[in-house]
Amino acid sequence: MVSSFQRYIINKTATYIVLWFLAAFLNFLLPRIMPGDPIGRYLETLYNMGQGTTGGIVQVVPEAEKLRQQVIEQFGLDKPPYTQFFLWLINFLRGDWGYSLAFPNLPPVIDLVKQYLPPTLMLLIPSLVISWVVGNYLGAYMALKGGKVDKIGLSSMQFISLIPAYWLIIVLVFIFGVYYKILPVSGKPGYMIPSLSFDYIKALLYHWILPMTTITLIGIGGWSIGMRAYVIYQLNANYMKYSKALGLPQRVLGRYAFRNAIIPQFIAFAMSFGGLFAGNLLVEMVYGYPGMGSLLSMILGRLDIFGMQAIFTFTATMILVANYVADIMYGFLDPRIRRGITEVVE
Amino acid sequence: MARDIVSKAQDLRLYYILPNNIYVKAVDGVNIEIPRGGFLGLVGESGSGKTTLAEGLLYLIDPPMIKISGKIFYIRKREGSSTEYETIDLETLPQHRLDQLRGVELSLIPQYAMDALNPTMKIGSFIKDVARYHGRDVDEILNRALERFKLLGLPSDILNRYPHELSGGMRQRTVVGISTLLNPKFLVADEPVSNLDVVQQHIVIDFLTELVEKKIVETLLMVTHDLHLILEKSRYLLLMYGGHIVETGSKEEVWSEPLHPYTKMFLESIPPVGSRIEEKRIRGIPGNPPDLRYPPPGCRFHPRCPFAMDICRRKEPPEIEVRPGRKVKCWLFVDRKV
Numbered sequence: 001m002v003s004s005f006q007r008y009i010i011n012k013t014a015t016y017i018v019l020w021f022l023a024a025f026l027n028f029l030l031p032r033i034m035p036g037d038p039i040g041r042y043l044e045t046l047y048n049m050g051q052g053t054t055g056g057i058v059q060v061v062p063e064a065e066k067l068r069q070q071v072i073e074q075f076g077l078d079k080p081p082y083t084q085f086f087l088w089l090i091n092f093l094r095g096d097w098g099y100s101l102a103f104p105n106l107p108p109v110i111d112l113v114k115q116y117l118p119p120t121l122m123l124l125i126p127s128l129v130i131s132w133v134v135g136n137y138l139g140a141y142m143a144l145k146g147g148k149v150d151k152i153g154l155s156s157m158q159f160i161s162l163i164p165a166y167w168l169i170i171v172l173v174f175i176f177g178v179y180y181k182i183l184p185v186s187g188k189p190g191y192m193i194p195s196l197s198f199d200y201i202k203a204l205l206y207h208w209i210l211p212m213t214t215i216t217l218i219g220i221g222g223w224s225i226g227m228r229a230y231v232i233y234q235l236n237a238n239y240m241k242y243s244k245a246l247g248l249p250q251r252v253l254g255r256y257a258f259r260n261a262i263i264p265q266f267i268a269f270a271m272s273f274g275g276l277f278a279g280n281l282l283v284e285m286v287y288g289y290p291g292m293g294s295l296l297s298m299i300l301g302r303l304d305i306f307g308m309q310a311i312f313t314f315t316a317t318m319i320l321v322a323n324y325v326a327d328i329m330y331g332f333l334d335p336r337i338r339r340g341i342t343e344v345v346e
Numbered sequence: 347m348a349r350d351i352v353s354k355a356q357d358l359r360l361y362y363i364l365p366n367n368i369y370v371k372a373v374d375g376v377n378i379e380i381p382r383g384g385f386l387g388l389v390g391e392s393g394s395g396k397t398t399l400a401e402g403l404l405y406l407i408d409p410p411m412i413k414i415s416g417k418i419f420y421i422r423k424r425e426g427s428s429t430e431y432e433t434i435d436l437e438t439l440p441q442h443r444l445d446q447l448r449g450v451e452l453s454l455i456p457q458y459a460m461d462a463l464n465p466t467m468k469i470g471s472f473i474k475d476v477a478r479y480h481g482r483d484v485d486e487i488l489n490r491a492l493e494r495f496k497l498l499g500l501p502s503d504i505l506n507r508y509p510h511e512l513s514g515g516m517r518q519r520t521v522v523g524i525s526t527l528l529n530p531k532f533l534v535a536d537e538p539v540s541n542l543d544v545v546q547q548h549i550v551i552d553f554l555t556e557l558v559e560k561k562i563v564e565t566l567l568m569v570t571h572d573l574h575l576i577l578e579k580s581r582y583l584l585l586m587y588g589g590h591i592v593e594t595g596s597k598e599e600v601w602s603e604p605l606h607p608y609t610k611m612f613l614e615s616i617p618p619v620g621s622r623i624e625e626k627r628i629r630g631i632p633g634n635p636p637d638l639r640y641p642p643p644g645c646r647f648h649p650r651c652p653f654a655m656d657i658c659r660r661k662e663p664p665e666i667e668v669r670p671g672r673k674v675k676c677w678l679f680v681d682r683k684v
Contacts, residue, residue, distance in 0.1 A: 242462035
């Protein structure tokens with residue numbers, strides 16, 4: 001006996017597993033068919049260590065060809081593609097994400113992620129939570145107030161949500177970093193090496209304020225516009241007219257509207273969560289904040305195919321997990337879907 | 347006199363505003379006095395403005411419906427007095443006092459009863475809210491709800507159900523129960539049986555009749571196009587056509603001596619109960635009801651009226667009070683009174 005809700009969960013699970021395989025396969029394939037010479041690029045990095053020059057190693061050094069063969073063998077790039085894929089996939093699942101070609105000392109990719117992910121999450125989780133809460137509150141307020149508040153509120157929120165993040169952070173840096181000189185102009189805590197030490201975290205917090213403000217502001221714009229639309233939709237529903245005809249006061253009607261409008265926002269929140277793990281590329285790059293976005297830009301710039309396949313697959317995994325959770329959550333938040341739990345399907 | 351009237355509208359115009367600034371003149375210059383007490387009927391074809399007028403009488407006016415002109419009064423016994431009545435202008439009443447009246451003294455069984463309930467709220471929770479915000483004892487009201495729901499043939503676990511767990515007919519009966527829960531003095535029932543099968547129709551009508559007979563509901567205004575039902579139950583009729591009230595009077599008067607040509611043709615258009623088709627030819631009214639965006643000038647009924655005169659096409663007919671409570675809006679009766 002399987003309830004329709006259980007069947008729904010099983011279907012979803014199967015779909016997401018297939019999607020994950022597809023994503024992993026594409027993340028394995030695409031870096032490899034990308035133009036460029038990843039091994040050559042790594043050898044260059046190796047050669048230029050401490051010399052400060054770049055370019056042309058492969059042509060210049062006669063041993064380069066030998067060295068290249070060595071690297072290819074060492075990383076198993078001479079094996080048939082499908083063997084490479086499955087070896088990589090199994091290792092990925094076991095937590096061995098390979099070695100990054102972006103750095104001369106070939107650090108394990110998973111160590112890089114462990115180092116760059118916390119600053120990103122420290123930036124993006126609070127900003128998502130704050131912008132979600134504030135945005136929903138503002139959106140509902142605009143919809144319930146109506147009139148001038150709504151008109152002015154909506155147009156300012158539309159303006160805020162459409163500001164490009166990289167532009168806003170430049171403006172904020174100019175105001176607070178250059179003009180008033182109260183906040184740092186760039187995100188890296190000086191020449192400190194990323195670690196979990198107290199000093200580093202303190203320095204990070206200081207550098208965290210501006211990108212955090214930027215991303216939160218823009219997020220508030222988006223969330224509030226969505227919430228406003230959902231609340232207005234609820235306010236026009238017939239059950240609202242009826243509740244009013246029975247003399248329920250405005251604040252109760254507002255509560256009903258909010259309760260029903262927040263359901264899709266919960267789902268959207270859960271779905272946004274997956275995207276956090278990729279970092280905010282533009283803001284991190286413009287501000288030089290040491291997060292996943294910065295790591296990704298280094299890895300892409302240095303043609304690090306091992307880094308790419310691991311980090312993209314990691315990001316895809318997190319997005320899929322978040323979407324999966326959102327899909328399941330829907331069933332629990334909306335009684336119309338939840339009903340399936342008690343319904344018996346032969 | 348005030349004691350005989352429960353609700354009154356003067357020169358009421360309620361329009362719907364469409365996106366391209368076109369008005370639908372759903373209620374266009376209505377003067378009525380709803381008599382106090384008993385089962386009353388507001389009758390008219392679909393699209394004649396019945397629902398708009400019904401909602402207007404309770405001052406349930408929300409965009410896109412707008413009030414162009416007119417006043418709406420509710421008349422009730424002054425608190426603490428058995429003989430004195432007070433007339434309340436619903437428009438000037440502060441919102442919180444209007445909310446206090448709604449559901450308690452003025453109530454509505456809406457036409458959209460099928461989706462009148464909050465989809466994410468159990469029936470019981472909603473009733474609790476209604477009781478709580480009207481300062482009633484929650485348990486007492488819940489018990490009363492269970493009794494009433496039983497009379498309406500609803501299952502006993504209904505308070506723990508969500509609206510989507512009920513059939514359409516059950517939802518409609520639930521709304522009938524909730525709308526009458528606080529024993530409103532003046533209840534407007536807008537097509538309360540339209541989506542029900544015959545058995546359920548009887549249950550609802552008997553339920554409402556009992557409330558009226560026991561004086562739990564003082565005045566019930568039934569909005570419907572079902573003439574059979576109205577002729578059987580109600581003591582007083584208001585006939586509506588094209589946004590106007592065309593005739594009012596007690597059921598006997600209207601039935602035995604319809605004045606307005608529309609009323610005559612409307613009454614002829616229904617087969618008498620028990621008649622066989624060969625015995626009496628059913629006659630419809632030729633033509634179509636007016637488009638309320640562009641109503642005809644003069645009398646709204648003149649394009650379909652066999653007695654239409656020149657003046658009917660040019661000037662809106664006045665309301666003629668034939669007897670107290672007996673009115674007709676037609677040029678044919680102008681000279682009779684003079």
